[in-house]
Amino acid sequence: MNNFLVPYLKAGYPVIYLLTAEENRAELTTLKAAQECGRNLKIWSHTDGFFGVGEDDDEDSTEDPVDALEVIKASPDKQMFVFRDFHHFLKVPKIQRLVRDIAKKFRQTQCCMVIISPINQIPPELEREITLVEFELPTRKEIEQTFDNLYKANKKSIGTIDDSEKERIIQAAMGLTTDEAEAAFAKAIVERNMNQLDTPISKMVLGEKAAAVRKSGILEYFEAKETMGDIGGLENLKKWLQMRSKAFSTKAREFGLPMPRGILLAGIPGCVAAGTKIIYKRGKRHGGRTLNIEELYAKFNNIRKGYDGGPSWDHTIPTFAQSWDQETGRMIFAEISHVLKKGEKTCIRITTDDAGYVEVTKDHPILMADGEFCEASDIIIGDKLLVRGSMLPKPKKNRKQKKKAKRASIDSLPIWYKSGSVKKVNTSSGVYEYKRQRRSRLVIEAHMNGLSFDEYVEILRNCPKESESMRVLGPEFDVHHIDEDAMNDNISNLMVMLSEKHKDLHHHHDESKFDIEYTRESTVVKIEDVGVHETFDISIKEPGPHNFSTSNGIILHNCGKSLSAKATSNILGIPLIRFDVGRIFGGLVGQSEENMRSAIQTIEAIGNCVCWVDEMDKAFAGMGGGSTDGGTSQRVFGNFITWMQEKTAPVFIVATVNRIDALPPELLRKGRFDEIFFVGLPSDDEREDILKIHVNKYGRDADKFKLDECVNKSTDFSGAELEEAVISGLYHAFYEDRDLESKDILKAIKTTNPLAKSRSRQLEDMAKWATGNAVNASVVKKETKTSAGRQLDI
Known part of the structure; x- marks a missing residue:
């Protein structure tokens, strides 16, 4: 394999900035390039000075960065010098002057200075003297060599691995550094041998890969189990994806088929801010405990260095969050499926008179006292919210109330x-x-x-x-x-x-x-902007209420279009990477650009994957206007859309947006996405399909149910709300010690206030935009009118 550094050396580049966190592999590559070009190699670090030179050479052993530059400035021809972590010193004026002098001399002496650093901190004063070179993540061949070396050394304990399993192991490690891949291989092998597990090594490596990818806080690796069969309706989207299901195969490349770019899914919106208290419980414990949402995120996702410093959780034990049963009004616990970081977003704080406060994004739905959901930004002082905290059901008309018990001494x-x-x-x-x-x-x-x-x-x-x-x-x-x-x-x-x-x-x-606990009313007394906060979302798993969670005791609605993104991964037969673009932006100079570069490099190295860009509108809103961050946002945005347009790696982008009008027009140009789909509320036929899917899902034969009236009474229901109706029906039937019937589902539908009623204006605006700008993800059936018969005078 050709060494990418050789052309730079032969062309006489004086100072090269090698951007990578893989110091060992970068130095090995540099050594091979030096040997191929006939250069003597010396390495310098701030702790050890120079090494690779004579031990009695005191002058070359200097640990001072200025003295080290003086040494190489006086060096003979055809030398190569590697400097570790030298980015820390590049802002010093004297060092900048020395680097310029060295660059001028090295152009004439066939010498080269190579700076190896994990972050790009080239000062503007040296941009013309220093050449930035991105050190790519290891190739498939390098990952395979890493595994072969480990396998040869431990073949007796590992046993025989066939070619197909080896292929899966190598693919599972793509996107990792060589050190990360070696560690993942080693840990998987040791764990399998120690615990006598039957789990394939490739699957265990995938688990380590998910943890390694998550470390950045920007990318998250998912094993999607959802299929398009789990989604009712959206026939246009399903057909479109099905037609491209074989597009990532070798046969497709041989046929000359271009690689699919991706799709944009526009639909209806929220998130809670860091510091929000979540009541949770684990396993069979009866009582709940309180935990900050960021600590819940760390523990639930096995982030070893959690926010609270404690250990992560064993996922064989289910975790439940306090939720709300819309039919009975009871506060219950529902199992958590995901806890996600949603990036830094502008939040508002809504304070009540006796139930504390909650900090959420402005578009997050909050439960009002009348049972309707309202966006946080539309709530005003004096509004009444439903909150947890009563031991009695909410009083209904004509209900006789118990007398208060007298206080005992x-x-x-x-x-x-x-x-x-x-x-x-x-x-x-x-x-x-x-x-x-x-x-x-x-x-x-x-x-x-x-x-x-x-x-x-x-x-x-x-x-x-x-x-x-x-x-x-x-x-x-x-x-x-x-x-x-x-x-x-x-x-x-x-x-x-x-x-x-x-x-x-x-x-x-x-x-x-x-x-058992119920709800009560609490009055909003204060609303204030609280700036930008880290935000999080909780996804609830069936068979509990999907769409509700309590944050600081206030009931919120969980929203999302993630199911389609996960199902896309499954139908295309490739893994899913969630790309949180909102977390790209950092406080240090150059950090945002470096985060974007690193994320794109990892995604491309993984290859053959679905890249799910969640809530793209939150990250890139207002890019067309003036910038107050010195152009950082514009540069990051420019890098992203350039990658979207020019990427050659087999990466399929699925972007979800809540507000299409917030996206800069550059993102919607032809060539960025293969297609833009609008995911609205399901039609009559789709609602029937959705109800049948969930009735069958819970072990009943949907063909034996009369669902016509359920369809007619659920006009404004989303797919998740229809599933909740089936689940509520199951609970009702179980309570009455009989099997599920159509009337149970209908009763749940009649007692549910769909979220779309409180968001009708937003839904209408998005639907208007979608006409002529996007493809409806669902099939829209036109009504056919028959001509009236001839009237006879009889």
Whole structure:
């Protein structure tokens, strides 16, 4: 294989800036180029000075960067010098002068200075003297050589690997550096041998690759399981993709077929800001815990250095987020499928009178007290929101309300004292395990001991001996909230009562249902812009409510067009890479451009993949106007659209947008995308298809269901909302101890307020734009009118 550095050396380039994080491979490539061109090679670092020269040469052993440049300036002809991490010193005026002097001399002496650095920090003063060269990620042949070396050294323990599995292993490692690939191979082999696993090495390498790609925070690797069979309707989009399903094959190249570029999916929009509190639980745990969304993201996605420094989670244990059941009004827990970073976005804070606040993007839907969803930017002071925090269902008309129970005196209650262990209480019936308590219970116990809440909790946590003398509430007692607001832990709102009486008060005799919580109303008292924040999204997995999650106790609607992007990956038979363009932009000079370059390089090295650019409009909105960042945004945008136009790697782009009008016109020019699709609300036929898909999905025969009325009553429903209707019907039928019927689905539809009703204006605007500018992803059927029969005078 030809060495790409050789032409530069033979052409007399004096100073080369080799942009790469692979220092070892870059130095090996440089050494081979020096040998081929007859150059002597010396390497310098700030810690070791020069090496590769005589040990008694004190002058050449200097660790000072200025002295090192003086050494090479005085060097004889045909020398080559590699400088590690020299970008740190290039801003120093004296070093800039020396580099210019060296460049002038080296043009005449066939010498070359090579700077190896992971980031591009060439100052403007040296742009004409220094040549920037991007060091590409390893080729397929290099990845294969790395695997062969490891395999030969460990063949006995690895066993025989056939050619097809080896091919999958090499493909799985494409896009990694040689060090990352070697580490992934080694870890996969060791884990399989230690745990006697049957999992193919290639699949384990893919897992390591996903973790390695995610480190940048810009790219994310997915194994898409969704197929087009999971999507109802969108027939035009499906046919278009099906026709291109073989376009990435060798046969297609031989036929002369051009590589498909990609598609843009326009549809309806939100995200929550970092710091948002999410209530979650793991596995079979009954109670929920609170975690910041960024910590949830780190733990859920196995990012080892999480935000809180703690370990990541075992994904064999399911994770649930607090959600809302639209039919019953209950707060429930629904399983999480994904926690995604959505980039830095402008957010607003909506503060309520008694339920705290939430920070979200302006387009995020929030649940109002009337059951409708409203965009955050449309909410005004005085509006009422539905929030978590009541122990009773929302009152309906003519419903008789229970009388409030009277408050019992704490002094009249039997009290237990701690003994021996902070977490155990001796009682007449044995030892009571004093586990994690609700805040209301601790408020009562603090009052019993004449302490403030903070003082009492501090003693429990940090003063074992003193805590032994604390009075605690006996295990047969519960704490009741007098105003039914489970978040109001004021001592005047708390009442101690026997557990059995507490259950009777709430009509809950089943221990597993004792924690049921409902919604209440809260008034918006303040709305303010809070600037740009890191934002996140949670995707909920069936069989729980898909579209709702609670953030700081306020109920939000989860939105997205990700299903089509994932299904595209599956139908084309190639992996999915999510490209978060919004995270490209960094605070340091040159960092944004370097992030874009690195991301594109990784995507192209992986090759044969779907590149899912989520919410492109958020990243590139307003690019046509004036820039206030010194042109950084324009340069990054220019690099991206140039790559889209000129890329030769087999990468298929699927871009999703919420607001097509926010995109700069350059992105919509012919040649950027093969096609632009508008994903609107499903038609009558599509709604029927969607309902049938989900009825069949849950083990029933859709042909036995009468779905006509369900279709007629669900005009403004999205596909996700139709699936929720089927799921709600299943719960209703299960509760009544019978099988699912059409009437269960219809009932769920009638009690659902579709999101499109609160976003009708936005949907209409997008539909108008799509006419003449985009292809409808669905087949639009025109009504055919028959001519009236001749009237006879009989």
